[in-house]
Amino acid sequence: MKFIHTFWSKPLLNNKFNKIETLLPITINQYAYSAECIHNLNHKIVLFADEIGAELLSCIPYDEVIIVPNLENESVHFAAQLKFYALEHSDLGDCIIDGDLFIRSNKVLPILNKPVDCIYSFFEPTVYTLPDLHKAKCYYDLVQTMNKIPYEKPYVLPVTLSDVQWMNTSLIKINSQSLKDEYIRQYYHHKKLLDQFEFTAWPDIIIEQRFLTLLVNSKNYTSSPIVEGFAIDPKANQVALDLGFTHLGSGKVVYNDWVKKLFSESNIILFDKTVKHIKKMWKNIIKYLSLESVVTAKTARQI
Helix, strand or coil: CCEEEEECHHHHHCCCCCCHHHHHHHHHHHHHHHHHHHHHCCCCEEEEECHHHHHHCCCCCCCEEEECCCCCCCCHHHCCHHHHHHHHCCCCCCEEECCCEEECCHHHHHHHCCCCCEEEEEEECCHHHCCCHHHHHHHHHHHHHHCCCCCCCCCCCCCCCCCCCEEEEEEEEECCHHHHHHHHHHHHHHHHHHCCCCCCCCCHHHHHHHHHHHHHHHCCCCEEECCCCECCCHHHHHHHHHHCEEECCCCCHHHHHHHHHHHHHHCHHHHHHHHHHHHHHHHHHHHHHHHCCCCCHHHHHCC
């Protein structure tokens, strides 16, 4: 089993997540520390990225970097497509993790070796229960659009506000070839159907997380979370802490300070290298944004 990061620069450079000046250093720091955690477990970690993404993360000593082609004209609303590309082009049983997920203890490894079809991070409440009413309204509008499209049965039922839990896929490890093949097929099928619409929300979170839950449950695949319970449950959070398993799921500066502290304590040489790299990359990004040109790998390397 090897671990996999995926990173596509276009959503970041297009301010998909807003405040790029804050998120660029946070993103690089988080990916670097996440990879450092995997190396501390004596496991390999591979990066799947576009050319610019690979350049932005070039300070990180990945065991292998795979450049994903033909992403220039893809919609930023489907950022998870790199995760599915990696899933399609990796070995069965490899573990794909988000860049803001940190496995700081080998206590997680026995769970990852469970003989089940699918392993994921934890259950989380549906996004429609978020206190941010504007965000909830965006997702509600998205749901209404999705339900107008004739999906394939029995895999996809109408998405409703009654959905109460999804598998969080900040970590995903699939051990069943049939589940893997169907999950990939369904993602691209629904991406193609939804590509014609404009969204104020992010359809990937529904395709990626809810549809995996539906596939597993409708076909009676076996599954296991790393952490039992909901992400917002204090008991589940304590279990995660005891396991050394942390998913930030946010670009808040306070989390970045926590990451930098642990990262510097773990590997001060790599941490210092990352700090210098971030400053260099930020100069390049400022140049790119001011020119409003199409960024290339060569541009990203220049100062």
